[in-house]
Amino acid sequence: MEHVRTFIQYMKPYKREMLIGIFALLVTDLVGMVIPWLLKQVIDLLPNDPAQSQLIGFAGWLFLAAGVQAVARYGWRRYLFGPSRKMEIDILNHLFAHFLTLDRTFFQKHEVGDLMSRATNDLRAVKDFLGLGLLVVLDAVVVIIGCLALMIYINPKLTLYALLPLPFISILFFTFIRAISIRHQSIQENLSRITSMVQENLAGIRVLHAFVQEQNEINRFDRLNRDHIDQNMSLAKMFGLFTPSLVFVIGVAAMITLWIGGKEVIDGTITLGSFVAFNGYLMMLSWPMMAIGYVINLWQKGVTAMRRIQHILDSRTALVQSEKEEGAFDIRGRIEVRRLAFSYPDSEVNALDGIDLKIEAGTSVAFIGMIGAGKSTLMQLLPRVFDAPQGSLLLDGTPISEVPAFVLRRHIGYVEQEPFLFSTTIRNNIALARPEASEEEIEAMVHCVHLTPDLERFPKGLDTVVGERGVSVSGGQKQRIALARALIRKPRILILDDAFSSLDVETESIILNNIRSVIEGTTTLIVTHRLSLARQVDRVVVLGEGKVLEDGVHAELMQKQDGVYRRIYSNQALAREMEILLK
């Protein structure tokens, strides 16, 4: 119920429209009840040989009732379904905006497909519940109260007999509702798994093709879908038993009415017109009785869906929130790491294990080390992708958790090994970091990252659309577009996390030369496996198993006889010489 209350909040802006819709629904139902009453009048009049004008009068009233009903039906459709669609959009907007506030920890725990399913299938169920569900409930309440009142007015005893089978409806209701609810929950979870699988397979289509795994995946998908069908069948069976049982109970009620009511007409206790009207109201009652099944369906789906959406809306970023204003910070780029130990959420091992470092503003540092040494982890703590333990990471002397993430990230340029490009033009991808950047600035940046020769080969140069809906760009082109994107915002701190891994040494050195003037005064952290780069920076930090193994300038580290840096450097130099010889 709590979830329902939260979602009812979304109705508030559409209160007026919904009130019009409810009014139209009331009119539809009330006019619907007037029609059997008019019939009663006509039938009771017939034995008295009524004048033709009287009959025409009744026909006119019936015609008017039908007309009013038609207009009112249009009204409730327009004013009850319309707002439910608008509410769906409002919830979706809210959900999307909320997704963007969540951090990496959240996305690590939830599959994209599952989130997509919540934003589509579940949202649709909520819309149906808030629109159709409430409409049916309201309609049922009005019809039940109205018809019962009129039936009692016509003949209380007959009403009592007609309602005798009613307790069976309650028994049926409570027998089935739990079983139906459990089935709904598992159907919606399965639907999420299906969406996840489609999403994952489409994202990894190249790998599937490369390893010829299409048939295996088709089989796996088929199994998942068969499970889905089985679950739906099980639910359909439940409804298959529930709805006909209800209809049967209503049929019994009609039979009792015919039997007892018929006798009363013969005895002259009630008129034929009253008997016909009574049956009309009893039939009208059968719709809300049957609608109970439909409403249970909508209700269960809706409530399950609300719970699943609410779970997302209740999720909060795991990052420590800072109330400080942007103006409170003048970021210069001095970084201090104090006995930093860090483990990822749900992991028991420390990815970083007691790191101590001081990096002066405007200097450049290369981070090298074996795979899994913790280099990327350390880099991700700077823009607060994850939060470092309190007091272990300082920026310009301030604990980094006190700097709001959005302020911090405005001053950090981050390029990762496999950058993500949006399905838009190269220009838009670069300007993403600074939408107000001028054409000249974008072009200068393109030149700086040595992308000009590539652009000449693209059909529309900077206006070429890349990504899923556009041309495929190579890993090296992606890295350079991402570098331009990071540099165009003129960051105080630049992080290049293996950002040149797809470039050849020659291009790498051209880019480094080009960007030297741009990054003048910027604290530059370069994670690399290529030690040729390490010679061109102010300092080298060697990481191993989450610890700092060596720290110093290239020449110093080369002096260490058993040093890790010296060993890796020598191996790479040897490999380079071999390559040259073999050429």
Ligand SMILES: Nc1ncnc2c1ncn2[C@@H]1O[C@H](COP(=O)(O)OP(=O)(O)OP(=O)(O)O)[C@@H](O)[C@H]1O
């Ligand atoms: N998101 C994550 N969740 C859990 N563990 C992670 C996550 N990212 C990295 N790790 C683990 O943390 C450790 C350090 O990984 P990290 O990516 O920082 O190493 P790295 O030095 O950058 O390696 P590489 O050179 O291969 O990029 C590894 O053991 C890795 O498995």
